[in-house]
Amino acid sequence: MPMTTKEAAAILKLLEDVYDMGFNKSESKAKTWINFLVEDGDYEPSLQMAKRYIKDGNTYPPKLPHILKKQPKTVKEEPVDEKTAKHRWRMKNDPEYVARRKKILDDFRKKLNEFEVSNDE
Structure with missing residues (x-):
């Protein structure tokens, strides 16, 4: 399911709280991340990736590809006759x-x- 701007902002806040990434200081950086997250990411998988990145003990701030995640595609089986x-x-x-x-x-x-x-x- 596509991500809303509010959900993307929640992910940025989580990352900012842990890594002091400068989203509060640079509006263009925050907008860039939010645009990519909203256009190309799904909320739940991206949030899980952010949490996993933090829990794995990474001391350096993440790059966008570390967090951006799409929901896996599901194959729907057509009904059989x-x-x-x-x-x-x-x-x-x-x-x-x-x-x-x-x-x-x-x-x-x-x-x-x-x-x-x-x-x-």
Whole structure:
């Protein structure tokens, strides 16, 4: 979820309190950090990165890439049609269905092997 200016300012305040980074003295520095955080970062992951940077005992102030973090992208699985859902259920719960399917596939493989041309030809 995108970060608001207020959330970015909260991260800067945390960093300023610990590292005295000069955000209070340089408005342009604070604006630059806030712009990058708002445009390219997400609040929770960036806040966690800031806290981790502090907890890891880093004595030097962080650079923007140490803090800026995006939420990992999630892949949404598309809903499956009824036929596919039924097949998946039967593959898990119906041993007879699985055995029949295996036999059909084995027979098909045998037929393919009968008509297979050797690599020498």
